[in-house]
Amino acid sequence: IVKLRYEMNVSEDNILVTTGSTQCMDLLGRVFIDEGDIVLVETPSYIDGMNTFAFYGGHIQNIPSNGDGMDLVALEQYLSSHDKVKAIYVIPDFQNPTGRYWSVEKRKAFMNLVSQYDLIVLEDNPYGEINYSDEIRPSLASMDTKRQVVYMGSFSKTFSPGLRVGYVIGHKTIVDQLELTKESVDLHSTALNHAIIEQYMVNYSYDDHVSYMCNVYKKRLDTLCDTLARELPEFRFIKPLGGFFLWVTIPDNIHCYDLFHACIKEKVSFVPGLPFYSTKDNTNHIRLNFTGISEDNIVEAVTRMKRAYESLL
Structure with missing residues (x-):
């Protein structure tokens, strides 16, 4: 490989x-x-x-x-x-x-x-x-x-x-x-x-398996990006060319942990961005993983995240 x-x-x-x-x-x-x-x-x-x-x-x-x-x-x-x-x-x-x-x-x-x-x-x-x-x-x-x-x-x-x-x-x-x-x-x-x-x-083609999974994940990434752009235009991101994650910048007046706890109440979750910094002073990023759920569930997850975000305004 x-x-x-x-x-x-x-x-x-x-x-x-x-x-x-x-x-x-x-x-x-x-x-x-x-x-x-x-x-x-x-x-x-x-x-x-x-x-x-x-x-x-x-x-x-x-x-x-x-x-x-x-x-x-x-x-x-x-x-x-x-x-x-x-x-x-x-x-x-x-x-x-x-x-x-x-x-x-x-x-x-x-x-x-x-x-x-x-x-x-x-x-x-x-x-x-x-x-x-x-x-x-x-x-x-x-x-x-x-x-x-x-x-x-x-x-x-x-x-x-x-x-x-x-x-x-x-x-x-x-x-x-x-x-x-x-x-x-x-x-x-x-x-x-x-x-x-x-x-x-x-016995099987590892390359074909990886190619298939990449196609599956790309559709989920497309769905996540399209839905975020439509439902939460205040959230900013750069669409990646690969991998498992979408890194999102949320508005400065919202702390990532406040949004996290609000989302838990809506039964949806993400990883707050703060632990990814050794200085622990960046509070307006979140990491979303799109690979493990279907396109329909991604749309539902963003809908719930929107409700959580609006509850903090």
């Missing part, structure tokens, strides 16, 4: 299969993060990624982001003035929570910049195959000339979240250390779950 889609040169020695991609982050935190190390993340960024690295003593520092990823001017300014940056954690493909998708130019410029520093790039890509366009962009790992990128992938978003099968790809010395660390965690991931995925790929 990664060879064909993301232009990576991978051998068996470069791969460690894990119990979901969350274990990838946990193992990387155990191996690389020491108390006081700085871990740079996009603004906003994935909650559990930040929590995992903070658990091992990392100091999470947000770098401003724009429409196609991390602001490289701000990143360069930070790197040039701080000497304890150990790692940069990024999701270049349909990021959680924003759905951002880094341009090829941004990826090349990013890798050119970070190659000048002694740090690890943690590239997380659980959503890359959930693509609603015809364009597939190369991974950061494929542009790595210093063996500083560690790539994380998962079958949770494309095949089955319950099987908990992920993988980490990196230089052999890194993978060997992660493997030793994993032995102290669970010895090895469940072989039965690996066999289920293997047999599916042997």
